[in-house]
Amino acid sequence: MERGTGKEAGTYLQAAACDIQDSDWSMATTHERMGTLSVGLSQQQRKRVLAGSDPLVADLLLAMDLLDDAVMVVHEDGRVIHHNHVAAELALPVKPHAIHSLHLLGPGEPWAASRQILREYQTSSGWLEREVHDAGTSRSWALRLTALPYLGVFPRRLVLLVRDITVAVNTRRRLEEREVMAATGALLAGAAHQTKNAIFGLSATLDAFEARLTRRFAGDHEYVGHLRAGIDRMQLLMRDLLDYGNPTVCAATPVSIAAVVQQSVSACQELAKKTRNGFVLEMAEDAEVVANPARLTRALENLLENALQHSPQGAPVTIQLTRAHAGRMLRLEVVDQGPGFPPEHMEKLFTPFFTLRPGGTGLGLTIAKKIVEDLGGTIQLSNGEAGEARATVLLPVHADNVSELRNQLNERVHGGE
Numbered sequence: 540m541e542r543g544t545g546k547e548a549g550t551y552l553q554a555a556a557c558d559i560q561d562s563d564w565s566m567a568t569t570h571e572r573m574g575t576l577s578v579g580l581s582q583q584q585r586k587r588v589l590a591g592s593d594p595l596v597a598d599l600l601l602a603m604d605l606l607d608d609a610v611m612v613v614h615e616d617g618r619v620i621h622h623n624h625v626a627a628e629l630a631l632p633v634k635p636h637a638i639h640s641l642h643l644l645g646p647g648e649p650w651a652a653s654r655q656i657l658r659e660y661q662t663s664s665g666w667l668e669r670e671v672h673d674a675g676t677s678r679s680w681a682l683r684l685t686a687l688p689y690l691g692v693f694p695r696r697l698v699l700l701v702r703d704i705t706v707a708v709n710t711r712r713r714l715e716e717r718e719v720m721a722a723t724g725a726l727l728a729g730a731a732h733q734t735k736n737a738i739f740g741l742s743a744t745l746d747a748f749e750a751r752l753t754r755r756f757a758g759d760h761e762y763v764g765h766l767r768a769g770i771d772r773m774q775l776l777m778r779d780l781l782d783y784g785n786p787t788v789c790a791a792t793p794v795s796i797a798a799v800v801q802q803s804v805s806a807c808q809e810l811a812k813k814t815r816n817g818f819v820l821e822m823a824e825d826a827e828v829v830a831n832p833a834r835l836t837r838a839l840e841n842l843l844e845n846a847l848q849h850s851p852q853g854a855p856v857t858i859q860l861t862r863a864h865a866g867r868m869l870r871l872e873v874v875d876q877g878p879g880f881p882p883e884h885m886e887k888l889f890t891p892f893f894t895l896r897p898g899g900t901g902l903g904l905t906i907a908k909k910i911v912e913d914l915g916g917t918i919q920l921s922n923g924e925a926g927e928a929r930a931t932v933l934l935p936v937h938a939d940n941v942s943e944l945r946n947q948l949n950e951r952v953h954g955g956e
Contacts, residue, residue, distance in 0.1 A: 609701035612687075617641040617657055620696065629701065641699075648673040649680040649701050656684050660697065672708070674886075679708040713912070735777045742770050779902040782837060793827040793937045794835065796869055800858055802832075803839040810844060815852040818843075822860040826869050827937040830914050838910035841903040842873045842930045848896055849877035849928060863933060868916075871932040879922035888920055 600621065603610050609626035613619050617640045627635040630644050637643070641657060644650040652671040660667055666685035672678070683700040749763050804818050811817055828835070846856040854876035863870040880888060887893045889908050894901035904920075907930075911918045916934040923929055 608703075609699075611641075611699040611701075613641060613657070613697050613699060615657075615661070615695050615697065617654065626701065647675065648678075649682060652680075652682055653684075653699055653701070656682060657697070657699075660684055660686075670704070670708075678703065678705045680704060730780070734773075738770060738773050738777060742774075745770065776900050779900045779906065782902070782906045791829050791831050794830055794832045795825060795827055796860060796871065796934070797822055797825040799832065799835050799839060800860065800871070803836050803843055804858070806836070806840050807843045807847065810847050811856075814847045814850065816847050816850050817855045819855045819857045821857060824860055824862045824869070826862070828869065828914065828916075828934045829937050830934075834910050835914070838907040838932075839871075839873075841907040842932075845903055846873050846875035846877075846928065846930070850875040851877065862936075867936055868933045869936055871934070873930045873932075874923070874927055876925075876927050879926040879928045880920055882922075885920065 603621075603623040604625075606623060606625065609629045610623045611619055611626050612621045619638050619640055622630075622635075622638055624635075627638065629649070630638050633644055641650065641654050644653075648671045652669050656667045656669055666683060668684075669682040671680050671682065673680075681702045681704045683702075685698055685700075687696040687698060745763065745766055752763065800820065800822065804820070807818075843856060843858075850856060856876075857872075857874040859870075859872040859874070861870045861872075862868070881895070884893075884895065889904055890901075891905045892901040908918050911932055911934070914934055916932060918933075919931045921929050921931065
């Protein structure tokens with residue numbers, strides 16, 4: 540809907556969108572206000588279109604309903620002349636027959652921004668464009684408001700186009716995050732390597748110091764224990780920094796998800812004993828994904844560690860393995876029985892160095908997200924009805940593995956006939 544395109548179809552569509560409730564159409568008015576006449580329409584056609592008797596009007600209104608974008612034709616004061624079905628769905632819970640004005644629609648986006656650019660249009664020319672994001676629904680829209688001046692009818696009729704660009708915005712955001720993570724990760728990895736050597740020297744010196752104290756004095760040494768705990772925390776931070784800065788391109792091979800789960804559970808047994816929690820494995824399905832086994836195991840370990848640290852004592856962490864999307868994806872869920880993720884912090888949980896746990900590095904979930912997305916998968920965090928936290932990972936199944944499973948299924952079907 541570019542302004543003044545001159546195309547016949549666009550001209551008919553714009554003409555059909557206008558009414559004559561406020562001003563009668565006349566050749567003199569058009570000459571006076573526009574200086575020129577619209578091409579593509581004869582005088583009789585204009586009269587039929589404005590009167591709504593031209594058969595093309597109904598066809599063009601139906602064509603608007605075939606668009607994927609929300610389209611509204613409005614007066615300058617916000618009164619709605621026409622809207623397509625996408626706009627009606629977007630305006631819910633307002634009923635389609637009650638969409639009389641932009642000012643009667645909801646307070647959220649994209650209608651709040653639509654009313655804003657409508658006010659701005661009073662002092663502008665050409666068109667206005669705006670991108671808006673609704674944090675409540677996590678959806679994004681591109682708005683475009685332009686006038687239909689060529690018929691010379693006042694007040695001006697405007698076209699509001701609302702396009703859902705959520706997918707494009709999320710893709711752009713992920714690319715930007717990866718660029719930042721890559722630059723930050725490279726810097727942190729270099730610093731971590733240097734710091735790791737210094738920590739190793741401190742740990743060796745502390746071992747020698749503790750051995751000398753033990754020979755001279757019996758019993759535990761409180762200060763040595765504090766120093767040891769500090770070194771352990773620094774080693775944990777350096778490990779996470781190295782994982783965060785690890786290159787995304789790693790040697791990949793088809794690997795069994797069930798085997799990765801078993802290995803990750805084994806690696807977390809010591810922490811499970813400290814927190815007095817265990818694991819419940821519900822693995823009804825297994826499949827192969829193309830991944831670096833060590834990296835994928837590290838991602839799952841981070842999810843398990845996070846679940847163990849937020850679960851009450853004696854409450855096991857559940858690991859569920861199922862198929863999704865007609866078998867093309869594998870769903871892995873880690874569920875704890877803790878208080879759940881704070882809703883007000885949900886958007887920050889994957890932010891580097893953001894943590895709600897004292898002593899945490901704030902990199903565990905960030906590293907897990909990075910590893911999963913590098914494999915072409917997704918990871919989402921949510922809360923259950925009882926408040927328990929749930930981490931859901933979707934990974935694409937190895938193509939050859941899918942073909943093999945289908946062949947086995949066909950053999951069973953034909954064998955049973």
